[in-house]
Amino acid sequence: MDEENKKFELAGKTFHEGDPISIDGTTGNIYDGIIPTVDAQIAGDFDRIMNWADKYRTLKVRTNADTPADAKKARELGAEGIGLCRTEHMFFEESRIAAFREMICSDTVEEREAALEKILPMQQADFEALYEALEGNPVTIRFLDPPLHEFVPTEEDDIKKLADAQGKSVEDIKNIIASLHEFNPMMGHRGCRLAVTYPEIAKMQTRAVIRAAINVQKAHADWNVVPEIMIPLVGEVKELKYVKDVVVAAADEEIKAAGVELKYEVGTMIEIPRAALTADEIAKEAEFFCFGTNDLTQMTFGFSRDDAGKFLGAYYDKKIFENDPFAKLDQIGVGKLMEMAVKMGKSVRPDMHLGICGEHGGDPTSVEFCHKIGLSYVSCSPFRVPIARLAAAQAAINEKK
Ligand code: PEP
Ligand code: MG
Secondary structure (H helix, E strand, O other): OEOOOOEEEEOOEEEEOOOOEEEOOOOOOEEEOOOOOOOOOOOHHHHHHHHHHHHHOOOEEEEEOOOHHHHHHHHHOOOOOEEEEEHHHHHOOHHHHHHHHHHHOOOOHHHHHHHHHHHHHHHHHHHHHHHHHHOOOOEEEEOOOOOHHHHOOOOHHHHHHHHHHHOOOHHHHHHHHHHOOOOOHHHOOOOHHHHHHOHHHHHHHHHHHHHHHHHHHHHOOOOOOOOEEEEOOOOOHHHHHHHHHHHHHHHHHHHHHHOOOOOOEEEEEEOOHHHHHOHHHHHOOOOEEEEOHHHHHHHHHOOOOOOOHHHHHHHHHOOOOOOOOOOOOOOOOHHHHHHHHHHHHHHHOOOOEEEEOOHHHHOHHHHHHHHHOOOOEEEEOHHHHHHHHHHHHHHHHHHHO
16 A cells, blocks of 8 residues: 555556445455445345344334435335434535534524524424434434534634634634533533533424424324434433423424424433433433443443544453443443333333434344343444344344243
């Protein structure tokens, strides 16, 4: 690999920047040129096995999807709902990031609200498309979660554009960006803390969800659209209550203004150990729980999911760990917290639905564990849906043995 001259040699041929190659994602083999591919689909014997699996499993399988295209693919692969829509992912596109940045770089509530007004129709349209793709099946929409500095511009040109759009100086914008810096962003100003500091964000997202649900319900009288609003990174019931109050007020106002009846649920992710430890308290406010085992793993072990790759190799070599705990659920530690939270949650709200939407939701042994502790569903990325369906069936069959 000659990085400097942007070329590499393989099997006697020199490839230059821009030359097409194909990579087999399973074997890692590299092929010259573009190999034609077909979309993954369930048919023939595969379909037969999947149907058998569905006959036996009791655990539902949802998907993590943020776009209608992903949601449709997951439906084709058998997903029975969306367990996690990460709303921040809807703003990565060039055409949308500008309004999002204006929201972040606002100095006053009024400025922020003006930017949020621009964002609202985009979110509403996205949610409508998701509800349409899911055809009346459940859709859990998670409110804004990541630290805001992840979205701010870094290029001079973009900073200038943002300054002009907001009538601010480049220096003002740079100061705001600098003020967003955090030493440990994963444990910083993110998750429901954003909604506590800026309730207007949660208000806008609620409006978008409820308006979308009302429209889609109107268009499909035979569907039962019940929005599930999920508040991330809760560790204390009072913060959940604060955000839930904001959500309920905005939702009820929308429903009343539309003159319709609409049921909706407000739940939370269980992804901070304190939320699991106080799940009985949290369940007084949360109508459902969904385990965010990516964060729950990171916070239970106390190491960052983004940095663990640097030292996990040594842990495998020294036989301290057998697996990556971010891929395969640590049933002994993280699992214990989940099991406790399920019991405590159900003791307060016996009919609450419980799911998992961390990466573990598509890992077979983790799926089996979720079945054992009594979760209602696992949620995983679209292409892992079939494996989750199969693992859920195997768990149900193993239990009967
Ligand atoms: C999680 O923490 O498990 C989760 C699903 O949320 P995110 O990965 O977006 O933090
Ligand atoms: Mg998380």
